[in-house]
Amino acid sequence: MNLALLLLYAALAAITTLLVKAYSCVSIHEMKTRAREGQKAYELIHRAGSYGSMLKMLLWLLAAAFSGIFLARLAGDVSELIFVTVSTLFISGVFIFLPALRASSPVLKLASFLAPAFGWLLEHLFAVFEPFMRFAQRHLPFENHTGIYDINDLLDVIDAQRLQPDSRVDPTTLDVASNALTFNYRTVSEITTPMSKTRLLSAEDSIGPILLSELHQAGMAHFPVYDGEETNIIGVLSAIDVVEAKAGGTVRQLMQPHVNYLREDQLLAEVLEDMLVPGRHMFMVVNEFNELVGTANTEDMIRKIVGQRVQGYEIAKYEENLGQQGETSSGPQDEDIPLRNNESAEIASE
Numbered sequence: 001m002n003l004a005l006l007l008l009y010a011a012l013a014a015i016t017t018l019l020v021k022a023y024s025c026v027s028i029h030e031m032k033t034r035a036r037e038g039q040k041a042y043e044l045i046h047r048a049g050s051y052g053s054m055l056k057m058l059l060w061l062l063a064a065a066f067s068g069i070f071l072a073r074l075a076g077d078v079s080e081l082i083f084v085t086v087s088t089l090f091i092s093g094v095f096i097f098l099p100a101l102r103a104s105s106p107v108l109k110l111a112s113f114l115a116p117a118f119g120w121l122l123e124h125l126f127a128v129f130e131p132f133m134r135f136a137q138r139h140l141p142f143e144n145h146t147g148i149y150d151i152n153d154l155l156d157v158i159d160a161q162r163l164q165p166d167s168r169v170d171p172t173t174l175d176v177a178s179n180a181l182t183f184n185y186r187t188v189s190e191i192t193t194p195m196s197k198t199r200l201l202s203a204e205d206s207i208g209p210i211l212l213s214e215l216h217q218a219g220m221a222h223f224p225v226y227d228g229e230e231t232n233i234i235g236v237l238s239a240i241d242v243v244e245a246k247a248g249g250t251v252r253q254l255m256q257p258h259v260n261y262l263r264e265d266q267l268l269a270e271v272l273e274d275m276l277v278p279g280r281h282m283f284m285v286v287n288e289f290n291e292l293v294g295t296a297n298t299e300d301m302i303r304k305i306v307g308q309r310v311q312g313y314e315i316a317k318y319e320e321n322l323g324q325q326g327e328t329s330s331g332p333q334d335e336d337i338p339l340r341n342n343e344s345a346e347i348a349s350e
Contacts, residue, residue: 006073010090013066015110017098020059022111023049025103041112048111048118054129055122067094151181179305188271189264191300192285195230198295201237203227203252207245215239222282224295225255231292233259236282261286264293268301275301 023045026034031049034042048055070090075083103111122129148154158178161167199218203225205211215223216239225235235255245254262271262283274280275298283296 009070016063018107022103044112044115048115051122184269186268192294194294205251
């Protein structure tokens with residue numbers, strides 16, 4: 001038995017298997033990206049890796065050939081028991097253990113060194129391999145399964161991406177992806193501001209500097225307006241309308257007499273269309289007994305997707321105009337404050 005020759009064939013089979021891992025450890029797109037970044041190893045690896053499945057087919061054929069020669073020579077020189085033991089360990093190591101390993105730096109260096117040769121070989125063997133690849137894709141039951149079955153699997157992938165040391169995906173982008181995937185399962189109650197934390201305005205409140213200051217401190221863009229009792233909501237007042245009016249008149253004159261309602265147990269996906277209708281910025285939220293429990297707005301809904309507070313245009317405009325107002329006179333205006341047309345209260349459809 002030529003032990004050196006046996007070890008050579010075994011080593012060639014193992015190295016070829018490791019090369020399969022090295023050439024497929026990252027996607028072709030990632031190979032191009034790293035090559036553009038000036039990583040010399042990936043500039044070379046991409047020359048062969050760009051052949052994709054064809055390169056894998058060649059390497060697996062070589063691994064199978066070296067393994068076959070090793071086992072054939074081994075079978076003729078050892079007892080049956082030794083052959084079964086060695087072949088079991090060899091096959092497990094080469095075809096199960098090694099493919100599960102992460103491509104190490106030495107293997108990547110070897111892959112980059114051999115890449116030009118494999119690239120040249122595949123370029124000349126393309127006409128031979130291409131018909132076999134087409135036949136295999138058409139008639140063999142190859143399944144390119146992602147291993148993802150439902151949203152939970154996708155969320156697991158996102159969580160794994162967060163822990164990946166060389167990830168170039170921004171954490172905020174991962175948050176947005178995660179929030180978007182779970183959006184359909186979230187309810188209105190999750191974006192509801194309780195009534196105890198909502199600034200309510202009486203329809204008879206006067207528009208003036210004091211009210212302007214209070215609204216600014218509240219940090220809201222829209223305010224529910226009640227008539228008589230606080231549970232009797234009759235409209236919504238926009239902060240920007242108050243600033244533009246500056247002074248004079250009452251809340252009733254400026255408010256939008258248009259109230260929209262949502263149930264706290266509705267899914268956000270169900271009410272998304274209603275919440276994105278232009279002009280509908282604030283919604284009153286009721287429970288199963290039609291009792292007011294709070295308010296919801298489009299900014300809070302968007303925050304559930306984006307994962308951070310979104311300052312709406314109205315608030316930004318409000319603060320800008322409020323600053324300009326401080327530089328000018330706050331006396332009564334010559335023009336009357338226009339009244340809005342009355343509109344009937346609506347309940348957002350489910």
